[in-house]
Amino acid sequence: MPFSRAISTHHGDSNSPGITPYGFVSEGTPLPPLEKILNTAHVISVGMRVTFRGVTTRHSALIRGPYGWGEFAPFPEYDDAEAAHWLSSALEATYLPPTVTVREQVPVNATLPAVPAHRVPDVLNNYNGDIQELKIKVAERGQTLDDDIARVAAARTALPSARLKIDANAGWTLPQAFTALTALSDYNLLYAEQPVGSISDMKQLRTQLDNAQVPVLIAADELVRKADDPLTVARAHAADLIVVKAAPLGGVRRASAVIAQSGLPAVISSALETSVGIATGVHLAASLPELPYGCGLGTVSLLDTDVSSTPLVAENGRIPVRPVAPEEARLKALAADHATRAWWLERIERCWRLLHRGYATADA
Structure with a gap:
């Protein structure tokens, strides 16, 4: 699905027609309020059966919206500009209707x-x-x-x-x-x-x-x-x-x-x-x-x-x-500790502000 406008961010400009740095921004849907996102976020910690890319425990934030659930799970070493793409994806899954599929x-x-x-x-x-x-x-x-x-x-x-x-x-x-x-x-x-x-x-x-x-x-x-x-x-x-x-x-x-x-x-x-x-x-x-x-x-x-x-x-x-x-019981069982939850919520806020900046640039 081509996008109508390219959006400039500090992460760099897209030189490809129709490809924007942050996908959710280009859809014209208002960015959900930060407070609403944070209030629905569940930060979880899940152990790994084997070490994968040096990871033994996977952390992520699950977000709920009118169209269901999305997941925000950029690896810890990713900077905010890169992680903002992941928030864009989670918001698309929760605040935009699903696209058409051709197989079951x-x-x-x-x-x-x-x-x-x-x-x-x-x-x-x-x-x-x-x-x-x-x-x-x-x-x-x-x-x-x-x-x-x-x-x-x-x-x-x-x-x-x-x-x-x-x-x-x-x-x-x-x-x-x-x-x-x-x-x-x-x-x-x-x-x-x-x-x-x-x-x-x-x-x-x-x-x-x-x-x-x-x-x-x-x-x-x-x-x-x-x-x-x-x-x-x-x-x-x-x-x-x-x-x-x-x-x-x-x-x-x-x-x-x-x-x-x-x-x-x-x-x-x-x-x-x-x-x-x-x-x-x-x-x-x-x-x-x-x-x-x-x-x-x-x-x-x-x-x-x-x-x-x-x-x-x-x-x-x-x-x-x-x-x-x-499932609610599993969200409770896998809930991250207080420090981990706070770190992820702060990360969501920083990434949300980058997406918000993308809206401002698009409207300029």
Whole structure:
């Protein structure tokens, strides 16, 4: 869905027609009062079954509005300008009607954190039914390429017919990425997600892999969701496909616009949310005309528990399209301590003020 105007913020201007920095602002719906948002916010703490990106406990704020629930869960290290996109997404889910969907369920991949090879079977057992597609974390800080190869090999042994893909989170240099992908290509990878950190390195890596006839596609993730202009990587022809997460891009509408204007195949992924946030990602995936790859939306299985007794988890590689409302008893059981709650509410206020500034800029 194209947006009518670009909005300038201190985070940077969007140079792409129809793509605005904060999606909710561009929809013309009045920004909900801050007091109303804070009064409905439930800050929760959920333990992780395994360490994921260094995270052992996931914190987030669940917000209620006239159209249901949304989740605000930017990682603690993200600055306010980046976190404001996540608030935009949560407000879209709660204060705007849902967009049209074209399917009732979406295909998803399972996710394998950067665990030692001997733990791979145990982690995979957390998923329900057959795993048809698996994303494997690699390039973890403090680990080696040998660790990555052993993990991917263990996954291939456990899932001989599954489609495997890896995610490096920009953890390799260009030489390291070429060496790693050359070695890991022996395991018939579907694609490699964000192997390096810059657009120039991504372009060079694609060229090197092509010249060496290494059959691994390159997907861009951080270069989409963390960029001032999320379409730069597509215009530079630095990736074969893009990974899109609704919350970091400001919501379903803005993410849909990014996908449409990129002209590239898209994989919809999550940001380690509860089922409330996962429902937003599932809705985005269900609204797309094509889904050539499994979505990275099966991460609720990595949490110790969920805010719903009927969580959005995959059964035989598919997740149903439906909204999720947290249960009162679970919100109470998972409520964060006073200091954590205060920190998150203050963060919401700062991000709300950035969105409010976006409205002022748009009306100027």
